[in-house]
Amino acid sequence: MEEFKLIEYIKRSFNANLIGDDSAFLNSEQINLISKDILVEDVHFKINNNFFEIGVKSLIANVSDIIASGGIPLYFFLAIGIPAYLNESNLKEFLKGIKKVSKKYNVELAGGDISKSEKFFISVTITGKTILKYPITRSGAKVNDNIFVTGNLGDSEVGLRLILNKLSLHNEKLKNYFVKKHFFQKLYPEFVETLCKKCKINSMIDISDGFLQDLLHILKMSKKSAVIFGKSIPTSNYYKKLKKVLKTDFQRIPLISGEEYQLIFTSPENFETINSIARDFKIKITEVGKIKGNKKEQIKILDMFEKFDNLGYRHFL
Ligand code: ADP
Ligand code: MG
Numbered sequence: 001m002e003e004f005k006l007i008e009y010i011k012r013s014f015n016a017n018l019i020g021d022d023s024a025f026l027n028s029e030q031i032n033l034i035s036k037d038i039l040v041e042d043v044h045f046k047i048n049n050n051f052f053e054i055g056v057k058s059l060i061a062n063v064s065d066i067i068a069s070g071g072i073p074l075y076f077f078l079a080i081g082i083p084a085y086l087n088e089s090n091l092k093e094f095l096k097g098i099k100k101v102s103k104k105y106n107v108e109l110a111g112g113d114i115s116k117s118e119k120f121f122i123s124v125t126i127t128g129k130t131i132l133k134y135p136i137t138r139s140g141a142k143v144n145d146n147i148f149v150t151g152n153l154g155d156s157e158v159g160l161r162l163i164l165n166k167l168s169l170h171n172e173k174l175k176n177y178f179v180k181k182h183f184f185q186k187l188y189p190e191f192v193e194t195l196c197k198k199c200k201i202n203s204m205i206d207i208s209d210g211f212l213q214d215l216l217h218i219l220k221m222s223k224k225s226a227v228i229f230g231k232s233i234p235t236s237n238y239y240k241k242l243k244k245v246l247k248t249d250f251q252r253i254p255l256i257s258g259e260e261y262q263l264i265f266t267s268p269e270n271f272e273t274i275n276s277i278a279r280d281f282k283i284k285i286t287e288v289g290k291i292k293g294n295k296k297e298q299i300k301i302l303d304m305f306e307k308f309d310n311l312g313y314r315h316f317l
Contacts, residue, residue: 001088003114009092010078014099016109018075024110026075026127033128033135035065041083041120048163051090053183055097057259058122060185061208063105064261066128067189068206070136070196075110076102077125081117105189131196136265141203141222145266145291148274150188151284152236153211155181157257158246169245177238185261191281192263198277204265210256212299215264219291219298228289230304251304266291 001009011019018024039058041047047054059076066073078098082091102109107126159182161167162175169175195201203222205214211233219226233254243250267274271287278285 001091006114010095013095014109018110026110030129031074031127032130033066033069033071034125035062036123036125037061038123039121047120051093052097055094056101056183058124059098059101060261062124062126063101063107064187064206066126067187067192068204068263070132070192070204071128071130072189073105073107073126073128075108075127077110078112079123081115081121083117083120086120105187131193136196136201136204138203138205138218139221141218141224141266141291143224143291143293145202145268146287147226147264147266147289147291149234149262149264149286149288151262152234152239153260153262154235154239154254154257156260157253158242174238187261188281188283191278191283194277199267199269199273202266204263207260207262207264208258210258212255216298218264223294225292225295225298226289227292228299228301230301232286232288234284234286
């Protein structure tokens with residue numbers, strides 16, 4: 001499709017009234033959060049007739065960033081580099097994926113850009129506003145904060161290994177479950193909104209690189225360390241079925257699995273207080289550790305297999 005036709009198609013299919021001028025006029029004094037991401041073919045994803053999923057992934061990551069900052073996502077801008085080997089129906093599928101996320105989380109497409117390119121690349125810029133007067137940052141963790149995580153960890157990495165044929169499962173139902181978990185994550189905007197209003201949340205981050213890596217971002221920015229209760233790391237019932245298949249990776253994967261988009265947050269509140277809010281939104285919450293003072297060894301994991309204890313994780317950072 002030729003550029004202007006494609007813009008026209010996007011404008012129509014997204015009912016995007018802000019598209020068309022040199023700049024988008026947002027008529028808002030509310031925006032105080034902006035985030036940007038780039039996804040490049042063969043770096044962040046492989047093309048395998050999965051254009052809808054690539055679309056979903058492109059926007060989910062950005063919406064998640066705004067939510068993890070204690071914000072409400074508002075507008076997004078979509079830049080796409082289109083290689084010659086994409087056809088019209090590929091692009092339409094991709095846009096359908098974007099649209100699905102934009103509807104679900106109520107974010108409006110406000111503009112973008114299109115160019116030819118060697119590989120498929122997508123860059124989304126998203127704006128939002130903070131729920132409170134200030135954002136929830138990575139740098140606010142305090143000594144004795146409890147560390148909480150939403151949902152289950154590990155499923156996304158299993159899905160990725162299945163997609164890349166690094167793992168095989170005979171059970172189709174299981175396989176589909178994990179592949180889906182790699183592409184379609186649930187985000188929790190309403191939960192975060194209530195949480196920020198009712199509780200003192202000192203720091204928060206979404207899991208894009210993996211639990212340990214992202215926790216480390218909080219610890220580095222907050223100049224703190226953490227003790228993690230290894231046995232408390234939450235996994236799904238489906239994941240638990242893989243104990244024999246994954247062998248020694250079974251304990252490790254939930255700690256390193258990326259693109260989970262679950263939230264890690266720290267708070268002086270106890271589990272009961274946080275969980276009473278999470279329950280209203282049917283969200284699973286687990287207390288996985290505690291923030292400690294600044295130490296050289298930033299994460300100490302209790303109760304893990306000996307090989308992976310304390311230093312083992314560094315290998316994956
Ligand atoms: P300019 O030459 O000023 O950059 P364009 O022709 O690129 O203008 O864009 C015209 C309008 O279409 C602008 O409002 C722009 O934001 C919008 N637009 C272009 N590409 C996209 C895209 N991929 N997604 C959404 N809107 C787009
Ligand atoms: Mg342009």
